Amino acid sequence: MRAVRLSVVTAAATAAALAAVTGCTQKSDAKNGDAIQVTATDTACKVSKKEFPAGHVQLDIENKGSKVTEVYLLFPDDRIVSERENIGPGTKQKVTAEVKAGEYVIACKPGMKGKGIREAVKATGGGKVAKRDPRLDKAVAAYREYAQEQADATLPKAETFAKAVKAGDIEAAKKVFADSRLGWERTEPVAESFGDIDPKVDVREDGLEDGQDPVKDWTGWHRLEKSLWQDKKIGDREKQLADQLVTDLTDWQKRVGKAEITPTSMANGAKELLDEVASGKVTGEEDRYSHTDLTDFKGNVEGAQKAYELLKPVAAENDAALTAELDKQFAALSTLLDKYRTDKTSYVFTSYDKVGKADRKELQDAVNALAEPLSKLAAAVVK
Structure with missing residues (x-):
C-alpha cells in the first residue's frame, strides 16, 4: 500500500462510469x-x-x-x-x-x-x-468471484489475528499477522476502490492526511503492527483497534460482491499491484516493523497474475509478443520470490531486514521487467 492514497485503482466500485455489466x-x-x-x-x-x-x-x-x-x-x-x-x-x-x-x-x-x-x-x-467479446465478460465474472473468495478467506484470518491481540498474546498475533493480509494484498485494486475502507485498515503512519492525529486517527493493520513489533505491548487501545479492524474488513467483504469490474480495470489493476510492490514492498516501507514485506509482495504478484491470466486469451490474439513476454517475466519473478520462501507449503518468507542490498536490487529489477510490459495489457485487451 502506498504511503498516501486517494483510494486506489480502477476496479470495483468505479464502474458506474465504466462499461455496463451487460457486456x-x-x-x-x-x-x-x-x-x-x-x-x-x-x-x-x-x-x-x-x-x-x-x-x-x-x-x-x-x-x-x-x-x-x-x-x-x-x-x-x-x-x-x-x-x-x-x-x-x-x-x-x-x-x-x-x-x-x-x-x-x-x-x-x-x-x-x-x-x-x-x-x-x-x-x-x-x-x-x-x-464486448464474451470472453472478456467471462474474465470479469471470474475475477469478481476471485475477489469475493479472497475477501471471504481474509475475514476468519483477521478474526484470528484480532483474537490474539485481544488476549494480549503478542507472539500469537505476530505469527498470524502476515497471513491475515494475503487476501487483501491479492485484490488491492478492488479493495482500495472502496476509498473509505482502505484508510481505516491499511494506511501507514506517514500516509495519514494532514491534520490527522496518529494517536486518535491511525487504525488498521499497520497501527497494530507497530504496537506488536516496535512498542512490544498491547493495551486497551490496541484491543479496540483489533475489533475495529474486523468490523472494517467485514464491511469490505460485504461490499466486494457489489463491485463492478471491467477488462481495462482488471488490466490496470494488475499494473497497480506491481506499482504497490515497487513503492512499498521492495523498499521495505510497507511492513517496516514486522519485515513481512515478502508475503505482501507475493500476494500482490499473485493477484496481478490472476487478472492477467483471465485476460490472456483475448490479449494473446491481439498482441502475442506481449503475452509471451508477460509469461516469461511473471515466471521469472515468481521463481525469484520463491527463493526467499522458508516454508514451501505456506506463505512464510525470509524477514525482509535480512535481505541485502544486492538481493533487493535483483528483486527491484525483476519487478521493473514485469511492470513495463504489464502497463501495455489494457491497450492489448481493447484493440
Whole structure:
C-alpha cells in the first residue's frame, strides 16, 4: 500500500462510469492516436483537451516536474476510474480506461500527496455501442468471484489475528499477522476502490492526511503492527483497534460482491499491484516493523497474475509478443520470490531486514521487467 492514497485503482466500485455489466461498451469516436495529453509539473496539471468522446480513452502522461507524481481520472466525488502512480520526473506513462459520457476530473499529485492539482473534463456522448467479446465478460465474472473468495478467506484470518491481540498474546498475533493480509494484498485494486475502507485498515503512519492525529486517527493493520513489533505491548487501545479492524474488513467483504469490474480495470489493476510492490514492498516501507514485506509482495504478484491470466486469451490474439513476454517475466519473478520462501507449503518468507542490498536490487529489477510490459495489457485487451 502506498504511503498516501486517494483510494486506489480502477476496479470495483468505479464502474458506474465504466462499461455496463451487460457486456456492451461505448466505442470511442476519437481517432486512433487521439489521446489526451496530460503534462504534470510540481505546480500544474495541464490537459490537452477538456472534452473527449466517451468509450476507450487513453491518457498520455508526461511528468515535467521535479517530484514523483500520480495521475488520476476521477468522478467528481473522487471515485477512481483509472490512475497511474510512481511517475518519475522526466518519464512518460500511458493509461487506457473505459468511460461513459459524463463529468470527470483529471488530477495530478506531485509528491504523491494530498488531493492533487485538478482539471475538470467531460466525456461526450455519441459513441457507438459495440458488443464486448464474451470472453472478456467471462474474465470479469471470474475475477469478481476471485475477489469475493479472497475477501471471504481474509475475514476468519483477521478474526484470528484480532483474537490474539485481544488476549494480549503478542507472539500469537505476530505469527498470524502476515497471513491475515494475503487476501487483501491479492485484490488491492478492488479493495482500495472502496476509498473509505482502505484508510481505516491499511494506511501507514506517514500516509495519514494532514491534520490527522496518529494517536486518535491511525487504525488498521499497520497501527497494530507497530504496537506488536516496535512498542512490544498491547493495551486497551490496541484491543479496540483489533475489533475495529474486523468490523472494517467485514464491511469490505460485504461490499466486494457489489463491485463492478471491467477488462481495462482488471488490466490496470494488475499494473497497480506491481506499482504497490515497487513503492512499498521492495523498499521495505510497507511492513517496516514486522519485515513481512515478502508475503505482501507475493500476494500482490499473485493477484496481478490472476487478472492477467483471465485476460490472456483475448490479449494473446491481439498482441502475442506481449503475452509471451508477460509469461516469461511473471515466471521469472515468481521463481525469484520463491527463493526467499522458508516454508514451501505456506506463505512464510525470509524477514525482509535480512535481505541485502544486492538481493533487493535483483528483486527491484525483476519487478521493473514485469511492470513495463504489464502497463501495455489494457491497450492489448481493447484493440
